Amino acid sequence: MKDLDKIAALVVGRALPGENLEVFVARGHDTEVRVFKGEIESLSSATSEGVGVRVVSGNGDSGNGGSGGARLGFAWAGSLDDVVVASTLEEARDNARFTTPDPFMKLATKDGVSAVELDLFDPGLSNVAIDEKIALALDLERRVRSADPRIRQVTSADYGDASVEVVLASTAGIRAASRRTSAYLSVSAIAGDSDESETGSGFSVGRGFDDLDPARAGEEAVCRATRMLGAVKGGSKRCTVVFDPRVSSTLLSVLAEALSGEAVVKGRSFLAGRLGESVACPSVTLVDDPTDARAYGASPYDGEGLASRRNELIVSGVLAGFVYDTVSAARAGVASTGSAVRAGFAGTPSAGCRAVLMEPGASDQAGILAAVGSGLYVQSITGVHSGVSPVSGDFSVGVEGLMIRDGELAEPVREMTVASTLPKMLLSMLHVGNDVEWLPGNAAGQTLAVSDMQVGGDWPVRLDPLRTRGPGGRVGCGSGPRRSS
Numbered sequence: 001m002k003d004l005d006k007i008a009a010l011v012v013g014r015a016l017p018g019e020n021l022e023v024f025v026a027r028g029h030d031t032e033v034r035v036f037k038g039e040i041e042s043l044s045s046a047t048s049e050g051v052g053v054r055v056v057s058g059n060g061d062s063g064n065g066g067s068g069g070a071r072l073g074f075a076w077a078g079s080l081d082d083v084v085v086a087s088t089l090e091e092a093r094d095n096a097r098f099t100t101p102d103p104f105m106k107l108a109t110k111d112g113v114s115a116v117e118l119d120l121f122d123p124g125l126s127n128v129a130i131d132e133k134i135a136l137a138l139d140l141e142r143r144v145r146s147a148d149p150r151i152r153q154v155t156s157a158d159y160g161d162a163s164v165e166v167v168l169a170s171t172a173g174i175r176a177a178s179r180r181t182s183a184y185l186s187v188s189a190i191a192g193d194s195d196e197s198e199t200g201s202g203f204s205v206g207r208g209f210d211d212l213d214p215a216r217a218g219e220e221a222v223c224r225a226t227r228m229l230g231a232v233k234g235g236s237k238r239c240t241v242v243f244d245p246r247v248s249s250t251l252l253s254v255l256a257e258a259l260s261g262e263a264v265v266k267g268r269s270f271l272a273g274r275l276g277e278s279v280a281c282p283s284v285t286l287v288d289d290p291t292d293a294r295a296y297g298a299s300p301y302d303g304e305g306l307a308s309r310r311n312e313l314i315v316s317g318v319l320a321g322f323v324y325d326t327v328s329a330a331r332a333g334v335a336s337t338g339s340a341v342r343a344g345f346a347g348t349p350s351a352g353c354r355a356v357l358m359e360p361g362a363s364d365q366a367g368i369l370a371a372v373g374s375g376l377y378v379q380s381i382t383g384v385h386s387g388v389s390p391v392s393g394d395f396s397v398g399v400e401g402l403m404i405r406d407g408e409l410a411e412p413v414r415e416m417t418v419a420s421t422l423p424k425m426l427l428s429m430l431h432v433g434n435d436v437e438w439l440p441g442n443a444a445g446q447t448l449a450v451s452d453m454q455v456g457g458d459w460p461v462r463l464d465p466l467r468t469r470g471p472g473g474r475v476g477c478g479s480g481p482r483r484s485s
Contacts (some may be wrong), residue, residue, distance in 0.1 A: 361431055395420050
C-alpha cells in the first residue's frame with residue numbers, strides 16, 4: 001500500500017493555491033471460476049487499478065444556500081502510470097470550469113471521530129492456488145448433483161474472490177487507507193418431479209478461502225429447489241407473511257434507500273419530514289453500522305475518508321435519523337454521519353447505508369413460525385425494482401414459498417403476489433428473528449414476520465403431502481434453520 005500512499009501524496013501536493021482537491025487511489029485483484037458438468041466453463045483472474053480526482057474550485061464552504069458557490073470537477077483513469085495520473089488531475093481541473101456552481105459543494109473535513117480498527121483482510125487468500133479454487137467449485141457441483149435423485153441439473157457452480165486496497169487523501173488533511181478481501185461460493189440447481197421442475201440456489205460467503213462451506217451451499221440449493229416441487233398457485237386473502245432472511249435483506253436494502261439523507265433533501269423518501277415520529281413497531285430498532293466486521297459493507301472509513309460509525313436510524317419504532325455525506329449534510333444543515341458511499345475510483349461519493357441491521361429479537365425462525373401458526377412463508381421475490389418504491393413506500397411483488405400450517409412449513413405455492421406499503425409493514429412487524437445472517441450487499445438478513453398483508457392467488461391450495469413433504473412429513477432444509485451471528 002506504500003506506493004498508493006505515495007501516489008496520493010504526490011497528487012495532493014500538486015494542488016494549486018486555494019484549490020480543494022481529493023484523490024482516491026485503488027488497486028484490486030479478483031478471481032472467478034464457473035464449472036459445468038464437471039468441467040471448467042469459464043475462468044478469469046484479473047488485477048485492476050486506478051485513480052479518481054475531485055477538484056473543488058471557488059467558495060465551497062459557505063453552505064448558506066445563497067447564490068454562487070463552488071464548482072466540482074471530477075475525472076478518473078484505470079491506470080496508475082505517472083503521466084496518466086497527472087493528466088487525470090488536469091482533466092478534473094478542466095471539468096470544474098464547465099459545472100454549475102453549488103453553494104453546498106465542498107470536500108469533507110476532519111470531524112474528530114476516530115476510526116475503528118477492523119480486521120477485514122485475509123492475507124492467506126493470495127496464497128491459494130487457482131487449482132484449489134477450481135477444485136472447490138467442482139466439489140460443490142458434485143455435492144449438489146449427488147445429493148438428491150430429484151436434482152436434474154446443476155446449472156452453475158461458481159467460486160469467486162476479491163481483494164482491494166484503497167488510499168484516499170485530500171488538501172483538507174484527510175488521509176484514509178484500508179484493505180479488505182472477500183470470497184464466495186454459489187450454486188444453482190434444477191429439481192424435477194414428473195413433468196415439473198423448480199430451481200433453487202445456495203451460497204457461502206466469507207473473508208477468505210477457508211471461510212467457505214460447500215456443504216452448506218449445496219444443501220441450501222437442494223433444499224430450496226426440492227421443497228418447491230408440487231407448488232401450485234394460491235389465492236387471495238389477508239394473512240401474516242414471514243420473510244426468508246435472503247428476502248428480508250433485499251427489503252431492508254430498499255428501506256435503506258429511503259433513509260439516505262440525499263434522498264430526503266431531494267424529496268425522494270417516504271420518510272421525509274417524519275423525524276422523531278413513530279414509524280414502526282416499538283420492537284423495531286434499525287441501525288447502519290459499518291464498524292461491524294461481520295458486514296460485507298464494513299470499512300473503517302467512508303467514501304470521503306471520514307471514520308465510519310454506528311448510526312441509529314429507527315429506535316424503538318421512532319425515526320431517529322438519516323445517513324449523510326458531506327454535501328447532503330450541508331443541504332440539510334446537519335453534520336455528515338460518515339456515510340459516504342462510492343463505486344470505487346470511477347465514482348463520486350453520495351449518502352448511503354453500508355451495513356443495515358434490524359436489532360434481533362428473541363426467536364429463531366422455528367420459534368417465529370410456531371408463534372405465527374398460519375400464514376405464508378416467502379422464499380423468494382420478483383419485481384422488487386418495479387414494485388417496491390423507497391419514494392412512495394408502495395410494495396407489491398411476486399413471490400413463491402410455502403404455506404405455514406400449525407406453526408410449520410407446509411405445501412409450496414408459487415405465482416403469488418404480496419402487497420402492502422412499507423410504512424404499514426414497519427407498523428405491522430410481528431417478529432424480528434435472531435437468525436442474523438450477513439449477506440453480500442448493504443443489509444443483513446433475518447427472519448421477519450409482518451401481519452395483515454394482502455396475498456393474491458387461487459384458494460384453496462391443493463395439498464399433496466407425498467410430493468411436497470420430506471422425511472417425517474415436514475417440509476424443511478435438513479437440520480432446520482441455521483443461526484449466524
